[in-house]
Amino acid sequence: MGAREAGGSDLNARAWCKSALALIALLSSVPLLTGCWDRLEIEDRAVVLGISVDAIDPSEAEKEDEITHLRGSYLEPGGSMIRLGVQIAVPGRIPLGPGEGGGSGQGSSKRTVWVMDVPGYTIDDALMNLQQQLSGQLFFGHLRVIVVSESLARKGIQNLNDYLRRNSQLRRMAWMMVTKGKALDLMKSAPELERVPTLYLMSTMDSAVRMGKFPTNYVGMYWSRASKKGQEGFLPYVEMKKEQNIELKGMAYFKKDRMVGVTKPFEIATYMVIKGLNPAGYRAFVRLGNPERTVMVYATSRKSKINVDIRNGLPHFDVNIFTELNLEEKVSNELTVNRSSLLREVGKQNEKALLSSVESLIEQTKQAHSDIFGFGEYVRAMKPGYWRTHVKSKEAWQEMYPRITVDFHIHSRIRRIGMKAR
């Protein structure tokens, strides 16, 4: 303003302009004066660390308070009910360092979190029932573990997935797992090692990935796999043991949103072999003749290449697998490990053992129509013409999957035998 100079009337206008400007400046500060709408002190938050979801009998509806709907009204969703358990961090109780708080074993881990459970028809319904009896506002930004009971997973977890995808606070890096028995027990568990139980669950999974016991499978990855047309999702299948620890019991595989089966723990390794996933963490027995001549090997690295072509009007896959092994132990002295030809023999036997286990895993998933390997994705990506004319949809691939043929070409090489010479 004001490079122009002129007479009195212009000066008047300038003065007016100035006061208008001042007014605008004053007004524009109004939005800043109100402070933060979304201010929420940490004490007023109920930080949810873990969630468990169980299927319960609809007869328990009587126990549900009338919070999101009135009983008997036409709005009642009906159908199956769930019991939702949450683990809420107690502010100030979670020790930040090893020295702090002087945590004394089991007792302290009970007090760092607060476990509650409520019934409900849907996830949101249950959460609202919970919120009604809780002072702090539920906050999911630190949700790390979602445990689903097997019975619910077999009914389908569409509703759970929908709620979690819609919620903007959730991270895709949380772990979702299926448990044998009641999921709530895992929330209530108090393992000795970690002072926060859900963090123990999480670190169990994270180190399982690091040790090669399970493929990386955050909930976001599970969702991506489950969405794909030529692939199905899977989740870790766990069971609580008597010392309140959890055991990785296998992979729960899904057909769309419904769990249709579970593998053995060793078959996780088989899955990782087929997909060529590293690091490799499982050990396997290899028998050379009689049972005394048995050694144990562990894989150090795996590679796999999946090729697809169309034979007799159906997709045919050639899976080339290469594994590198180390010898870790032998059963008795009947076998002397001192010649390289023997190691070649061990490799051969391992190839045979692997072949039978990969074929049985494929057979098992074929019967469940659950293509957790994503063979369908290879067809979609590499043979788009065939996909367009014969498959096109997820349902069609679920139908076709049992009819595909897969040939495995496995090569195993033993490289090292440890520090013992024979």
Add this chain to the structure above:
Amino acid sequence: MAEARQITTIQAAAILISTIIGVGVLPLPLFAVHAAESGAPFITFISALVAMASLVLVSVLGMRFPSQTIGQYSETIIGKWPGRIGSIMVIAFFAILTSLAAREFGEVVITAVLPRTPLEVTVTVMLLLAAISTRNNITTFAYIHFFYFPLLLGPALLITVLALKNADTINLLPIWGNGNIGIKGTIDGILTIASLFQSAFVLAIVIPSMRRPNRALRASIWGMVISGGLYVTIVLATVSVFGSEEIKNLLWPTLELAKATSLPANVLERLDAAFLAVWVTAVFTTLFSTYFFTVTELGNLFHLKDHKMLSFFLLPIVFLVAMLPQNILQMYEVIRNIGQMGLIITIGYPAFLLIIAWVRGKRGDRT
């Protein structure tokens, strides 16, 4: 033009880049996947080429009339009143573009970050910020863009590159898509994505202030290569990490990508906060450009010496238009429809002007 010609070619390219990168990056992969599933990156590339047409036309026109903005030379080319009607349409379109970008910004903030802050407040604050900034002249306008563009480009590239470690190339095949979406859907998608680029039309008022207007074409090519390249990279990263089917479940896939990405060694476990900070800047620069275009062209239309008073005069109108969509789904329907219609203005109108200029042999004075 009274102001000195101070904008360099690099600055002009920077203006284009930071103008193009805007609120649209969040739903971009969703639009692209709806157009061609796994062919999304390729479709984005095609869309960038379509959008390039607009920029080339504007540059050629600008080089033909090196000292005039689009409002001024349109009057020379097609006559005073038809030219003014054309200008009014362009101005109205840019005002609506500003409103919609502000509204989309508000919707993202209210859904993802600040659920209890009223929408009106986020939108007003953003518009106010843009309105205040438009009170500068075009040289300052260029400086502001030039200052922000590395701050946009760097982090955006870093996040996409970090995300690529979870990538699976099979999600990108076949690169033409699976053909589940008809030709109509694909063209619709291409036009929608191309419309995300159209705020680059602001070049039409930048050229008269460029030190060397004959380099406008070069600036627009660079601007398009870099911003288009970033768009393709973002779609590439999102599709390869999530797969096209999962993206259909996500309203803002790029934001999800930032959520799923962590810095190495878990320095930051989720990058969505960092990403949103960059994105707010990107939204600001886009709003700034479209608002600036509206205000200065309106000033030119009324032959005002100074466009500054219009900045705040326009604010309530832009704000009201931003409040018109009733819900988020309607907002996206409006954004798609207005964006596609806008292509008539940003591609059709300059093409029409150029043809008439050729036919009538009109050209501006060379300086």
